[in-house]
Amino acid sequence: MDYTLLHTLVWLLPAVAFTTQELVRLSVSPGIVAECGKPVTLNCDASSPGEELSIKHMEWLQNGKSVCSMDTAIPNHTHSPSDFYCEYKQGQLSLILKRVKPQEKGNYTCKLHSNQGALSKKTTVELQECCGIAEGVRTTDRLTCTFKHVYPDGDVHWFHGSHNLSDGSVEQHTSKQVEEGGWLTIRSDLERKSSHGPYNCSLMSTTSGRHIASTLVPNPKSPGRVRSQQPSHKARNGVGSLGPIWTLLCFSVLLVATLN
Ligand SMILES: *[C@@H]1O[C@H](CO)[C@@H](O)[C@H](O)[C@H]1NC(C)=O
Ligand SMILES: *[C@@H]1O[C@H](CO)[C@@H](O)[C@H](O)[C@H]1NC(C)=O
Ligand SMILES: *[C@@H]1O[C@H](CO)[C@@H](O)[C@H](O)[C@H]1NC(C)=O
Ligand SMILES: *[C@@H]1O[C@H](CO)[C@@H](O)[C@H](O)[C@H]1NC(C)=O
Numbered sequence: 001m002d003y004t005l006l007h008t009l010v011w012l013l014p015a016v017a018f019t020t021q022e023l024v025r026l027s028v029s030p031g032i033v034a035e036c037g038k039p040v041t042l043n044c045d046a047s048s049p050g051e052e053l054s055i056k057h058m059e060w061l062q063n064g065k066s067v068c069s070m071d072t073a074i075p076n077h078t079h080s081p082s083d084f085y086c087e088y089k090q091g092q093l094s095l096i097l098k099r100v101k102p103q104e105k106g107n108y109t110c111k112l113h114s115n116q117g118a119l120s121k122k123t124t125v126e127l128q129e130c131c132g133i134a135e136g137v138r139t140t141d142r143l144t145c146t147f148k149h150v151y152p153d154g155d156v157h158w159f160h161g162s163h164n165l166s167d168g169s170v171e172q173h174t175s176k177q178v179e180e181g182g183w184l185t186i187r188s189d190l191e192r193k194s195s196h197g198p199y200n201c202s203l204m205s206t207t208s209g210r211h212i213a214s215t216l217v218p219n220p221k222s223p224g225r226v227r228s229q230q231p232s233h234k235a236r237n238g239v240g241s242l243g244p245i246w247t248l249l250c251f252s253v254l255l256v257a258t259l260n
Helices: 003-023 243-259
Strands: 025-028 032-034 040-047 055-062 065-069 084-089 092-097 106-114 117-127 130-138 142-151 154-160 172-178 184-191 199-205 211-217 233-236
Touching: 025 106, 025 117, 040 055, 040 106, 040 117, 055 092, 065 084, 065 092, 130 199, 130 211, 142 154, 142 199, 142 211, 154 172, 154 184, 184 199
Parallel strands: 032 117
Antiparallel strands: 025 040, 040 092, 055 065, 055 106, 084 092, 106 117, 130 142, 130 233, 142 184, 154 199, 172 184, 199 211
C-alpha cells in the first residue's frame, strides 16, 4: 500500500465514523448498583439533531440475549405478569425490572436501527450485598441459623457471647442452596455444647468480607423445656418487625372498647 493511500484512509476513517455519530445519538442510563428487590429502570434514548429520525428497531439485550424490543413493549405494565416489562414512546425504550434479583445482573445493551444508521450502547446492573431474612433456631441437640434471599455468597461465623467459635473448636456444618432468581439460602448448624449464654451467628460476604447480616439464637424460656423446630427469633434485614405486635395491640384495645 502506498503512502498516500494509507494517509487518505487514516484521515477518512475517523471522518466517516464521526459523521454517523453526528446523525443519530443513543444514550443509556448509567451503570447502577441496585438495592436487592427494588425496581430498576434502564432507559435508552435515540435522538437526532438534524433530519427526521425514523426508528426501525430498538431492543434491550441482557448478556447478549434479547430481553425486549419496541415491538414487544407494552403500554400498561399493570397487566404484565412477568418480573420485567418494557415501555416504548418516541424514541425511548425503557426496560423496567420490577424487583431486581441476582439473575438480572450483568451487561445490558441497547441496539438501534434507524434510517440514519445502526448503533448500540452498553450499561451494567450490579446488586448491593443483602440478606432478606435471618433466623436462629435452638433445638435439643443443635443450633441452626438460616439466611434467606442472600446475595452474593457468604460465610457463617458463630459466636458464643463475644467468643468467636469459627476457630474449629466446635463442629459446624454449613449448606448452601441456589433458589429461584439466583438467591442463595445459607444454613449453618452448630453442635450444642453449653446450654447457656447467647449464641450469635454472622454472615460475611465472601467477595467483600463485609458483614451482611447476623441473628441471635434465643435461649429457651426455661432450661428444662426446649421447643424444637420452632423458629423463635426472626429478623428482616437485621431490623425486627413490630408491625404485627402493634396490629395485635390495637385490635385488643378495640375489642376491649367494643365489649365495654
Ligand atoms: C393505562 O393505565 C393508566 C393508569 O395508570 C390509565 O389511565 C390508562 O387508561 C391505561 N391505558 C390502557 C390502554 O389500558
Ligand atoms: C460484562 O462485560 C464485562 C466487560 O466487557 C465482562 O468482563 C463481564 O464478564 C460481562 N458480564 C457478564 C455477566 O457477561
Ligand atoms: C454477636 O456477634 C458480634 C460479631 O459479629 C459480636 O461482636 C457480638 O458481641 C455478638 N453479640 C452477642 C449478644 O452475642
Ligand atoms: C471469626 O473467626 C473467623 C475465623 O478465624 C474470622 O474469619 C472472622 O473474621 C472472625 N470474626 C470476627 C467478627 O472476629
